[in-house]
Amino acid sequence: MFRKLPGDEARNLVTTTPDTAVVFRPAVVTTPAIITVIILVSRLIAGLVRTLWRHPIAVTVLAVPSTLCWLYGWRVALLLSAPAPTGIVAWALIDRASFARLIGWRLLAWWRLIWIYRRHWQPVMIVSGLGKHLRGRDYLPRLGKVTCTAWADRVTVRMLDGQAVKDWADRIEALAHGFGAPSCRVSVVKAGRLVLTFPRRDPLAVPLPAIPIPDVPTVGPVEIGIQEDGSPWLLNVHGTHKLVAGATGAGKGSIIWSTIRGLLPAVRAGLVELWALDPKLMELSFGRTLFGPRYAATPEECAELLEQAVKVMQERAARFGGHQRSHTPTVEDPFVLVIVDEVAFLTAYQADRDLKRRVSAALATLTTQGRAVGVGVMAALQDPRKEVMTIRNLFPDKIALRLDESEQVDMVLGDGARDRGALADHISPVPELGAGVGYVRLETSPDPIRVRAAYVSDADIRAMVTEFTPAGGEAR
Structure with missing residues (x-):
């Protein structure tokens, strides 16, 4: 009979003598x-x-x-x-900004590296599935440098061999909750290395008053709000076409009126023309005298105004052909910005098929050919589905305000935008907290940027109309 052997070695032993006692002694190597x-x-x-x-x-x-x-x-x-800490405390009290820049944020980064990220790194990685436990050993992504700013932590991570960015993008909510942050965003530094951004507070929680009207005429970029890092949000209206998508009350009017506000000095100087299409008769009609004869409200007027813009574009293209490849605003050839509020009413919900066809054809022509000759389009809509806005991919720069469904985020900003942290469906519906808050994805970068547009009140619009409407009631 066999004696009890360690492991499964007994089944690997064969003997032809049933009564023979087989003894297995594993080899033991003694380490000095x-x-x-x-x-x-x-x-x-x-x-x-x-x-x-x-x-x-x-x-x-x-x-x-x-x-x-x-x-x-x-x-x-x-x-x-004693003098060293005393001097540091005095420095912090006298010049807080320089202290934070040179010492404060570095100390905070060291503390959060030790107390938050390194302490919780192993359980968060294993539970979220980004680390592996094989044969009694943990294989974890390598935690790198932690950098702190006034509002967020930026954590550098070296991925495991064989991991993809999507593996991390699919787990941003698990990472945020695991490290006690309200959200998490993933951006690529280089092959194999990521930067995870964990906000510590929300710098966009407070509504932003209207940006002062520039003293010097400018065609852009136009300051219309702030970014999450505290820097100004500059909208390059002259460079690309803009598509603004957001649910009712999300703050589309804040972006439109902040843009108009920043361009008014250039309008007065003759360098910019604002063409307004207002099929809802609510948003742009409040300051319609700023647009003069280039204001349309009915579907027929909107179609005619768009076709006039196409004629201006084609006439410039005929003159510029062979002489210049880009547009510089002048009094003779000003930059034309076509603003369309609730474009879906004209392209999807319009009952007249002929008007719908004319509007869609004019918008497609402007968005594909108008950029080089100084004709831009800024369109706003609530429903970003393809059947509602068939030409949404012709807008290089897109802005996603509060949206109703998570799938709509990628419809507006492109595939993978929500996985990278553009949680537009999580923006608060409370106006004081979420109106004007959104995410921007520029044509030059795949990473979304969180922003908030300044709120232009009715009193601000009245003041704009009073100051910038010429005698006679029509803006130039």
Whole structure:
């Protein structure tokens, strides 16, 4: 009979004598104690070197007072060490901005690296599926540098071999909750390396008042709000066509009127013409005298105005052909911005098929050929589905405000935009919190940018009309 053997070795043994006792003794290799000590000491030294390399300032702050105390006593150590923290505190109180830029954010990044990310890295990676536990060993993505700004943490990560960006983009909600952040965004640095952005607070939670009208005429970029990092949101209206999508009350009017507000000095100087299509008779009609004869409300008037814009575009193309390839605004050839509020009413919900065909053909012509000759289009709509707006891909720059469904985010900003952090379907429906908040995806970058447009009130529009409507009631 077989004796009890370790593991499954018994089934691998064969004998022709049933009564023979088979004994299996596994080979045991005894490691000399000196080798074990060498391994432990080398690991300790490697850990100390790694700590010194990663945290030189923190090690110095602890090591210097300890050394002084050991050599000269605690009184001398306190006397010599006290001026440094006192000076740092005074610096922080006197010049907070420079202190934060040079020291404050670095200290905060070190603290959050140790207390938040490194402490929770292994469980978050394993539970979210981004790390693997094989044969008793954890294979984890490598946590890199942490950088703090005034509103967010930027965490550099080296992916595991074989991982794709989509693996991380599909788990942004798990990463956000795992590290205690309201959201997470994924951007690619280079092959194999990512940057995870975890906001600590929302700098766009407070409504932004109307941006002051520029003193100098400008065609763009026009400042219409702020970005999440606190920098101005500049909209390049002269460079590309714009599509603004958002549910009712999302703040499409804030973007339209902020753009108009920034262009008014250029309109007065004759460098810009604003052509307004207002089929809802609500948004743009409030300041219709700013547009003069280039304002249309009925579907027939909208179709005619769009066809006039096509004629202007074709006439310029005939003159520019062979002489210039880009447009520079002048009084003779000003930049023409065609603003269409609720474009879906003209392209999808219009009962007259002939009017629908004329509007769609004119918009397609303007968006494919108008950019080079100084004719731009800014269109706003609520429903971004393809059957509603068949030419949405002809708008290089798109802005997604609050949307009703998660699928609509990729319809507006392109495939993968929501996975990269453009959570437009999570924007608050409360006007004070979410009106004018959205995500922008430019033609030069696949990463969405969170922004908020300034709110232009009725009083602001009245002041604009009073100041910039010439005598006679028509804007130039």
